[in-house]
Amino acid sequence: IPILAVPVSIVGTFIGMHLLGFSINMLTMFGLILAIGLVVDDAIVVVENVETNMTKHGLSALEASKRAMTEIAGALISIVLVLVAVFLPVAFLGGVTGILYQQFAVTIAISVVISGLMALTLSPALAAIIIKAHHGEKKGFFRWFENAFARLTAGYVGGVARVIQGWPIALAAFAAVIAGIVLMFRILPGSFVPDEDQGYFFVVVEAPDTASQAVVGVLAERAQKIVSADPAVQDVALVNGFSLVDGQFRNNAAVLFVSMKPFEQREEASLLSFAVLPRLNAQFAALKEGFVFALNPPSIPGLGTTGGFEFYIQNRGAGDPRASGAALQAFLAAARQRPELQGVNSTFRAATQQLFVDLDRNKAEVLGVPVQEAFQTMQSFFGSSVAGQFSQFSRIWWVVLQADPAYRADPADFSKVYVRSHSGKMVPLSALITVRYVAAPKLLERFNGFPAVKVTGNPAEGYSSGQAIAAMEEVARETLPADFSFSWAGQALQEKASGSTSAIAFVAGLIVVFLLLAAQFEKWTLPLAVVLTVPIAVLGAMLLTWVRGLENDVYFQVGLVTLVGLSAKNAILICEVAIEHVRAGMSVVDAALEAARARIRAIVMTSLAFGLGCVPLAIASGPGANSLRAIGTGVIGGILASTFVAVFFAPLFFWILESLSQKSGRSKPATGAAHGGAVPAGATQAKPEGD
Numbered sequence: 001i002p003i004l005a006v007p008v009s010i011v012g013t014f015i016g017m018h019l020l021g022f023s024i025n026m027l028t029m030f031g032l033i034l035a036i037g038l039v040v041d042d043a044i045v046v047v048e049n050v051e052t053n054m055t056k057h058g059l060s061a062l063e064a065s066k067r068a069m070t071e072i073a074g075a076l077i078s079i080v081l082v083l084v085a086v087f088l089p090v091a092f093l094g095g096v097t098g099i100l101y102q103q104f105a106v107t108i109a110i111s112v113v114i115s116g117l118m119a120l121t122l123s124p125a126l127a128a129i130i131i132k133a134h135h136g137e138k139k140g141f142f143r144w145f146e147n148a149f150a151r152l153t154a155g156y157v158g159g160v161a162r163v164i165q166g167w168p169i170a171l172a173a174f175a176a177v178i179a180g181i182v183l184m185f186r187i188l189p190g191s192f193v194p195d196e197d198q199g200y201f202f203v204v205v206e207a208p209d210t211a212s213q214a215v216v217g218v219l220a221e222r223a224q225k226i227v228s229a230d231p232a233v234q235d236v237a238l239v240n241g242f243s244l245v246d247g248q249f250r251n252n253a254a255v256l257f258v259s260m261k262p263f264e265q266r267e268e269a270s271l272l273s274f275a276v277l278p279r280l281n282a283q284f285a286a287l288k289e290g291f292v293f294a295l296n297p298p299s300i301p302g303l304g305t306t307g308g309f310e311f312y313i314q315n316r317g318a319g320d321p322r323a324s325g326a327a328l329q330a331f332l333a334a335a336r337q338r339p340e341l342q343g344v345n346s347t348f349r350a351a352t353q354q355l356f357v358d359l360d361r362n363k364a365e366v367l368g369v370p371v372q373e374a375f376q377t378m379q380s381f382f383g384s385s386v387a388g389q390f391s392q393f394s395r396i397w398w399v400v401l402q403a404d405p406a407y408r409a410d411p412a413d414f415s416k417v418y419v420r421s422h423s424g425k426m427v428p429l430s431a432l433i434t435v436r437y438v439a440a441p442k443l444l445e446r447f448n449g450f451p452a453v454k455v456t457g458n459p460a461e462g463y464s465s466g467q468a469i470a471a472m473e474e475v476a477r478e479t480l481p482a483d484f485s486f487s488w489a490g491q492a493l494q495e496k497a498s499g500s501t502s503a504i505a506f507v508a509g510l511i512v513v514f515l516l517l518a519a520q521f522e523k524w525t526l527p528l529a530v531v532l533t534v535p536i537a538v539l540g541a542m543l544l545t546w547v548r549g550l551e552n553d554v555y556f557q558v559g560l561v562t563l564v565g566l567s568a569k570n571a572i573l574i575c576e577v578a579i580e581h582v583r584a585g586m587s588v589v590d591a592a593l594e595a596a597r598a599r600i601r602a603i604v605m606t607s608l609a610f611g612l613g614c615v616p617l618a619i620a621s622g623p624g625a626n627s628l629r630a631i632g633t634g635v636i637g638g639i640l641a642s643t644f645v646a647v648f649f650a651p652l653f654f655w656i657l658e659s660l661s662q663k664s665g666r667s668k669p670a671t672g673a674a675h676g677g678a679v680p681a682g683a684t685q686a687k688p689e690g691d
Helices: 002-019 026-057 061-087 095-120 122-130 140-165 167-187 213-228 273-284 321-335 361-366 371-382 411-416 465-479 490-521 525-531 534-547 554-583 588-618 625-663
Strands: 200-206 233-243 248-260 291-295 309-315 341-345 352-359 385-392 395-401 418-420 426-428 433-440 445-447 450-459 484-489
Touching: 002 026, 002 095, 002 122, 026 061, 026 095, 026 122, 026 554, 026 588, 026 625, 061 095, 061 122, 061 490, 061 554, 095 122, 095 490, 095 554, 140 167, 140 588, 140 625, 167 534, 167 625, 200 213, 200 273, 213 233, 213 248, 213 273, 213 291, 273 291, 291 341, 309 321, 309 465, 309 490, 321 341, 321 450, 321 465, 341 465, 352 371, 361 371, 371 385, 371 411, 371 418, 411 426, 411 433, 450 465, 465 484, 465 490, 484 490, 490 525, 490 554, 525 554, 525 625, 534 554, 534 625, 554 588, 554 625, 588 625
Parallel strands: none
Antiparallel strands: 200 248, 200 291, 233 248, 309 450, 309 484, 341 450, 352 433, 385 395, 418 426, 445 450
């Protein structure tokens, strides 16, 4: 029956995604994988409750289904509303992080709503038709399993009783959980999104500023031979004269575009890009003729030119390039000493040898040569200019005017170019200009309106991007003069912004869940008992992520938001039954113990179903594997903590808060029917005591 709910919910999710304009991409597929585990939970709760009623009360499948829906309809509605409410605030977040969250939020919310409808309609109908009233005597493995689970349940209820009896120790343990979360946030490395093996990478080649294309070509060919010899590489394309880092055509730069072999041919860890790039960079370090470094592409296309980080040093003073150059060199010297950083470099040079052409305007006026004509002639011959365009073969073709390289390679070539005067005479350019060598920046760049210098780099092996960002900022504060500042761009900028966005998403999810449950239960104490179980799941997620050497990135944070709903679901199953027992006249402690006994089977079944469904994510390989592992690992850690630890605290919190509520006179007993639940069999109905 739970399996039959999966295709219905998934197909419905695709329809909802289409209506809302979402596409099928890696993020929505991640959400669907999580949704598969979520959609079976509600159906499992229904089937388990039907089976329990048939076994304990001897009801037929139809009558058991009716009774089960009377008992758990409220809990099912609460679970669906909570899971949707967790992701509802996330869908309205802005920025790149908000877009990433939206893909998950919409996918999961749609699937949860549809699965809730199936649990309220299809699942009980199928249970009434399919489940048999008498299965016969259990034998073999099934008898052993039932006996083992009965002992487990008895041990669990006994453990809950001991936790309630020793509540001061339990509260101290919960305080330790909160402290553990604070500690883990400090020691767990942070990043934006994990680097991925995308099947290709870049190699940037930078020769000295005065090097010719012939010199950089030799250096690039040596780098190409090193790359081609690696067993993971399939093809290498060399582009001379182009700098990938700053997007400029320069004679001293080159770039290699490297295509790796298909993933099926390099499943070994040594053939993945995370092993290939450090191996190549170690060999490139022996090339002393220039700077050669291998880079991954950005994890999200469009966030920067390459992987790693983009950092800008801003000159907020007079804007003198020489001051920017001096600040840059001091910064680079300190940054290259930091163990968290590697490949820190900048293409900015404050004193690159250049030719300066000084046009004598007085002489041009005497000879009758228009100044604009002289500049236009130099631009066309020694640079380039667009002469026109024409259409042919369904394409637009540009006509570019430019002298042949052989006639613009030497300052003496200015004497070969003439410009027409007002009298019609041809005057050589060399008669109007003076050419001299100067030292000046080759490229002047601005960032946020200020003269700026771009610095690129990567986290060193074994360090996260968050640690690299912190190291760069520390170096900047120590080395930059007072009239300089710094700023981030690309993926690093989004990582800086994602911290506050993720915190807002998590806190907003908790607040909405609390308010929703307060409306559902008509009191403030029960929602607090539910929400207090969430930190236990969060700590479990962080511990498993830390043990596996993963990072606190956006995908892990999506898993945390999901865990808010999942851990709340387990607590809701317990608190919903417990409050009905209290309303039926049972003591608070007995109600907590009985609810724990009644719901542990459903909690274990749903948690195992969802947790096992996330195992393929946690052990994924191939394209996008790191993102899958980040989600899967965090969710599995949280599910384990919620299933095996939080289930002891949910009854405790219910007992404490409900007891305090009754003692303070704020408890408001009501009939079970008024709250969508039935009075448990054999219990007496409590008499309402007014407002």
